[in-house]
Amino acid sequence: MAKKSRTRNQTTPAADGEVGPRQPCPCGSGKRYKACHGSAGGAPTFVARPFEGMPSECDVIALRELVPAATAPLSLKDGDRTVQLCTLLPGAAPALVRDSGEVWLGLQVHHQYGDPARDLGAVLQAALATEEPGHIGLTVEPGEGPRLQDLISNDSLDITVHDGFGFWLADVAERDATMEAALDQANGAAFPTRRLESVEAAYWTDVSTKEHLRWVMPHAEDELLDALARLHAAGQDSLADGSRFVGMFRAHGLLAPVWDLPLGTGAEVLEEPAARFAADLAEAFEGGELTAAERSARAGLANRQVTIR
Known part of the structure; x- marks a missing residue:
């Protein structure tokens, strides 16, 4: 009996820059692409280059994926609230509304909804809708709406790389032991980084x-x-x-x-x-x-x- 051809089970290699069906999904879920954002009717549509059109796109990617502690002020197209883009926030919060009303937006949060720029836009809109201090986050897929780059007017970002996460408590007058312990733990995990x-x-x-x-x-x-x-x-x-x-x-x-x-x-x-x-x-x-x-x-x-x- 002749051997069955193995060619029908072979898959076409992915083109440069594309994700192959058997490769890990870029969203970070740990699943293969074909079982995650590459599946028909499965996960939300995956956006391959979500920060395209964002001022300082390459730096934004670095701050999201590489840099432990950094900040950059954002200017809103509408409204005069003070907004600060941060690599990481206490408790890995997607956003914080500070006592002053200032909004801090965390980059290093992975919602796995397919478009991190859209997720950041939704989080920022939710934070701008309140002046009540506290954590702001997403609990469901946000659906259609503006992305972060649609909400800001910056031509470029003025990035400050910090030696640690001391900026978390820079505007806190009274610090308790829990705050200090969280800060020490975060600082201990941060490698020295320079831009x-x-x-x-x-x-x-x-x-x-x-x-x-x-x-x-x-x-x-x-x-x-x-x-x-x-x-x-x-x-x-x-x-x-x-x-x-x-x-x-x-x-x-x-x-x-x-x-x-x-x-x-x-x-x-x-x-x-x-x-x-x-x-x-x-x-x-x-x-x-x-x-x-x-x-x-x-x-x-x-x-x-x-x-x-």
């Missing part, structure tokens, strides 16, 4: 066993991989002595290249090399067809998927 000043959305961090530079880039994936392959093949992808370009991860529709750095490198020494790399990368986008060496480098880079943390 480079010479380029956009590049963040150095020290995770105690090594240091990293993680750089969220705005380019289309195929074009970025080509440009990175040209630099890699030419030996132009090092940022400091002993540094190593180890790969990249996808987050919210964009790629973030990652470098390992020797302990003791620090952030300051990276400023000039990062600016030089950005200039080299811009030139690499202008290259023509990839050479054989560059194609080989590209294939290797495409397989270098790293974990975010």
Whole structure:
């Protein structure tokens, strides 16, 4: 008896930038994509690049996925309430209305409703609808409505990276032991992080066993991989002595290249090399067809998927 063909069970590989049906769903549910946001009539529609059109999109992605403690003021299109975008809030709250009436909006909250920008917009609207101090959150899928970028008027974000979460209690006159304990616990879990000043959305961090530079880039994936392959093949992808370009991860529709750095490198020494790399990368986008060496480098880079943390 002839063997059955195995070809009918094979699946077409996902195109660059797309999620394959058997890959983990990008929403973070832990399910395969085909059983989550890739299923017909299943989870809410997954938005691959939810922060597109958001001012400082790459930094927003970094603040959501990489940076422990950071803040940025938001300006509303309608209304004069003071709003502050924060990486993480006490108790992982989606939003807080402070005693002053100021609204704090937490980025690092994963509702798994398919569009985090829409979720943030719904949370912000709910917080703006009250002046009663307290936590604001989502308990059901918000449905149609404005996304965060539709509600604000910023052209760019003025980001402050903090050494810890002391900003949580900066406006609290009387602190109790519970507040202090929560602050100490949060600070203990936060790795030192710095944002480079010479380029956009590049963040150095020290995770105690090594240091990293993680750089969220705005380019289309195929074009970025080509440009990175040209630099890699030419030996132009090092940022400091002993540094190593180890790969990249996808987050919210964009790629973030990652470098390992020797302990003791620090952030300051990276400023000039990062600016030089950005200039080299811009030139690499202008290259023509990839050479054989560059194609080989590209294939290797495409397989270098790293974990975010």
